[in-house]
Amino acid sequence: MIRLEKRLEPSRMMTAVTPVIAVVLTMIVGGIMFALLGKPPLEAIRIIFWDPLFDPNFASYSRPQLLVKAGPLILIAIGLSLGFRAGIWNIGAEGQYIMGAICGAGMGLAFYPTESWVIFPLMVLAGGFGGWLWAMIPAVLKTRFNTNEILVSLMLVYVAEAILASVSQGLLKNPDGMGFPGSRNLQQYPSAANTELLANSGMHWGVVSAFIVVIFAYILLTRHISGFHIRLTGEAPRAARFAGVKPARVIILCLGISGMLAGLAGLFEVSGPAGQITIDFNTGYGFTAIIVAFLGRLHPVGILLAGLLMALTYIGGELAQLMLGLPGASIQLFQGMLLFFLLATDVFTNFRIRLGEAT
Amino acid sequence: MSDALLTIKDVTKAYPGVVANDAVSFDIGQGEVHALLGENGAGKSTLVKIIYGLVKPDRGEMVFAGALFAPAEPRVARAAGVGMVFQHFSLFDALTVAENIALGMENPPVQRDLASQISEVSQAYGLPLDPWRTVGSLSAGERQRVEIIRCLLQDPKLLIMDEPTSVLTPQEVEILFTTLRQLKSEGTSILYISHKLEEIRTLCDTATILRRGQKVATCTPAETTARALAEMMVGASFEAPQKQTGKVGEVGLEVCGLSMPALDTFGTALKGVNFSVRAGEVLGLGGVAGNGQDELLSALSGERTSASNMVQMGGQDIGHFGPVDRRALGLFSAPEERLGHAAAPNMSLIENALMTGAKRQSLVRNGFVNWSKTKGFTEEIIARFDVRTPSAGNAARSLSGGNLQKFVIGREVLQNPDVLVVNQPTWGVDAAAAAAIRQALLDLASQGAAIIVISQDLDELLEISDRFGALNAGVLSDIVPTADLSLDQIGLMMGGATPQEAAQ
Numbered sequence: 001m002i003r004l005e006k007r008l009e010p011s012r013m014m015t016a017v018t019p020v021i022a023v024v025l026t027m028i029v030g031g032i033m034f035a036l037l038g039k040p041p042l043e044a045i046r047i048i049f050w051d052p053l054f055d056p057n058f059a060s061y062s063r064p065q066l067l068v069k070a071g072p073l074i075l076i077a078i079g080l081s082l083g084f085r086a087g088i089w090n091i092g093a094e095g096q097y098i099m100g101a102i103c104g105a106g107m108g109l110a111f112y113p114t115e116s117w118v119i120f121p122l123m124v125l126a127g128g129f130g131g132w133l134w135a136m137i138p139a140v141l142k143t144r145f146n147t148n149e150i151l152v153s154l155m156l157v158y159v160a161e162a163i164l165a166s167v168s169q170g171l172l173k174n175p176d177g178m179g180f181p182g183s184r185n186l187q188q189y190p191s192a193a194n195t196e197l198l199a200n201s202g203m204h205w206g207v208v209s210a211f212i213v214v215i216f217a218y219i220l221l222t223r224h225i226s227g228f229h230i231r232l233t234g235e236a237p238r239a240a241r242f243a244g245v246k247p248a249r250v251i252i253l254c255l256g257i258s259g260m261l262a263g264l265a266g267l268f269e270v271s272g273p274a275g276q277i278t279i280d281f282n283t284g285y286g287f288t289a290i291i292v293a294f295l296g297r298l299h300p301v302g303i304l305l306a307g308l309l310m311a312l313t314y315i316g317g318e319l320a321q322l323m324l325g326l327p328g329a330s331i332q333l334f335q336g337m338l339l340f341f342l343l344a345t346d347v348f349t350n351f352r353i354r355l356g357e358a359t
Numbered sequence: 360m361s362d363a364l365l366t367i368k369d370v371t372k373a374y375p376g377v378v379a380n381d382a383v384s385f386d387i388g389q390g391e392v393h394a395l396l397g398e399n400g401a402g403k404s405t406l407v408k409i410i411y412g413l414v415k416p417d418r419g420e421m422v423f424a425g426a427l428f429a430p431a432e433p434r435v436a437r438a439a440g441v442g443m444v445f446q447h448f449s450l451f452d453a454l455t456v457a458e459n460i461a462l463g464m465e466n467p468p469v470q471r472d473l474a475s476q477i478s479e480v481s482q483a484y485g486l487p488l489d490p491w492r493t494v495g496s497l498s499a500g501e502r503q504r505v506e507i508i509r510c511l512l513q514d515p516k517l518l519i520m521d522e523p524t525s526v527l528t529p530q531e532v533e534i535l536f537t538t539l540r541q542l543k544s545e546g547t548s549i550l551y552i553s554h555k556l557e558e559i560r561t562l563c564d565t566a567t568i569l570r571r572g573q574k575v576a577t578c579t580p581a582e583t584t585a586r587a588l589a590e591m592m593v594g595a596s597f598e599a600p601q602k603q604t605g606k607v608g609e610v611g612l613e614v615c616g617l618s619m620p621a622l623d624t625f626g627t628a629l630k631g632v633n634f635s636v637r638a639g640e641v642l643g644l645g646g647v648a649g650n651g652q653d654e655l656l657s658a659l660s661g662e663r664t665s666a667s668n669m670v671q672m673g674g675q676d677i678g679h680f681g682p683v684d685r686r687a688l689g690l691f692s693a694p695e696e697r698l699g700h701a702a703a704p705n706m707s708l709i710e711n712a713l714m715t716g717a718k719r720q721s722l723v724r725n726g727f728v729n730w731s732k733t734k735g736f737t738e739e740i741i742a743r744f745d746v747r748t749p750s751a752g753n754a755a756r757s758l759s760g761g762n763l764q765k766f767v768i769g770r771e772v773l774q775n776p777d778v779l780v781v782n783q784p785t786w787g788v789d790a791a792a793a794a795a796i797r798q799a800l801l802d803l804a805s806q807g808a809a810i811i812v813i814s815q816d817l818d819e820l821l822e823i824s825d826r827f828g829a830l831n832a833g834v835l836s837d838i839v840p841t842a843d844l845s846l847d848q849i850g851l852m853m854g855g856a857t858p859q860e861a862a863q
Binding site for chain 2: 009010223224225226228231232235236238239240241242243244246
């Protein structure tokens, strides 16, 4: 009989190795799925993981895309991971991302066509504020009325999407847009544009922020007492209260940071790669970031790597759709498998397999 | 004593890294009350689980009632006539006594018949119990009766009892002992696990002592001193806690009319609790578990705040202070539940030291944790309190109960508290560790700290406390000097009698 036995100490080796195992298992099972769809499995895996970076025909386009896609994922996932560490489940980063983008873009468009260096910093502040405000709704409801933050934050995503649809056809609609929905293109408004900092690198202010936030989160979690309180709350809520941690403070802090970072990601996206507020400028980064946070083991450095890997599957997935005619749903399934295998192999960090009778 | 009912021969069971039972052999006679003694981790539980069919031994054999006995699962052991009452009850609060008992049976009779059987057995053995009551409304002692009757209904030849008196008042212990003696006179053998030595000396015919998986001795407890038994258990002599009569000083902590709702549906509300404790003195608060101890600790630790002037320290109202502010003032506490409350199981000892030491030990500057200083503080706790752990970086859950308790108490004691509140400081802790913890509390008192010990262990309270009060249903009795009290009076006070009534 096979059974699981709890380890006395979590295995450090397994913590490092299981993500790799999960990726390999995803490749194998994903390959089988591609084969069942009648596509060459090895080629599909190569196109997803190898070609975007090294194929001479595509790499020049897709390599910068790696940072463009990884930036917002990392930025959001770092914020989410703080909450997840404390057992606070913000599932609504997508909504906070949208609200950040709307507030930030709104701030920029309010100045149009004035040119000034203060406009972009103001937009950044407005973007962070918008995301923070949207996350404060579940935070306050939870601390005041003990509502479930999972449901509230998730439902607010749909509210945010409705607001997005409304402003892109109303309040923020481009007056010179010949009646098409969508705002002015911020890329064509120099003071408000989040431009590429190094040509053909994909590096923009959002990516820079993501890297800074990784360092910030690392220091917070390992050196700062607030980070310790966040981890303690997640590990043992009663012990945290005994230590003097106020649960309400941790809820406000974690939801606030994750909302703000999601809002910033939204602002950098709308003023950069997306360029304008449209009905569907958001591409689900807020949800994918949940996967990234867990794939990275809720650890800042892990999230950095996971964000890059996830971005790669996005770009590679698009390429595979193009080259092999794979259905889009199969790529989403492939990404889902990654999370599934990661959670499944995660068991081995805290448990070991034993053969034989239960004792 | 007649022929052996159960013969255990060379039973060995090894787990990775530890031999839980190493060639253990002894006999349990027909109608004998046999004690199994040993520290935590000595291998008592493993041995009992082998007898009850929960664990398969690696080697060795057992003979039960003349036949080779190797139960593959508890069902087989029960069928052969082995019953077991566990330390932690497995009962459903929302079901009645009869329903709970039916759940544990192979072929339960209809409820009405079962209920009359329960009443019969409960009367026959002097264990009053109403089969129709909901288990959630029963006291710990009554719950234990449910477990005992569940076993007795199967007419066991051997009854195993794992630390049965830890949840009982002295009067309830007396009732239990009467029942056990009656069973014995009817020829039932009893295997009695405990580390309360006096109990074993009054009740048991024979005692087998285990240490680190090996049998140390089989002796007759009535002819052996408690001290000798303890030393055999530990394998070394140790000092009984010594009390130094220090000066009793100013009032350290004063609680006036403290009332507070229960923590949860199975908790107990505090009703007008009054007491004060002076510097240099140990106040013992007894009572059966679930009579408001957790609520009282959380009100004193600051996890829950109280209305103004209910909790005062040095004349200052601290009812609205949180745990951090109280620690800054010198009020420290150690809750009963080690894993998950006093310590975070998956975090290292260093991180656990930071939990309560952050402020008083200046481990945090400008919000940043000084980890090397925290590690130093952790290592000081480990060294001064003899905490057995490979390193300060090990997770709290990897320590044994006694070692973690020494760590938790040490963490608070080393911070020079003016007032220290501990709940169940030696619960589930081996004799040597318990003695060390009690000594540390007494030393702290002699240095001028005011100490409140909440405990169910009356021997402990009699040994270390200067004054005693009992919690019953959230009400605290008057506080009286311990020296004037007998064990009987304490038992009556725990049942809700005033000291005056108890004295009569």
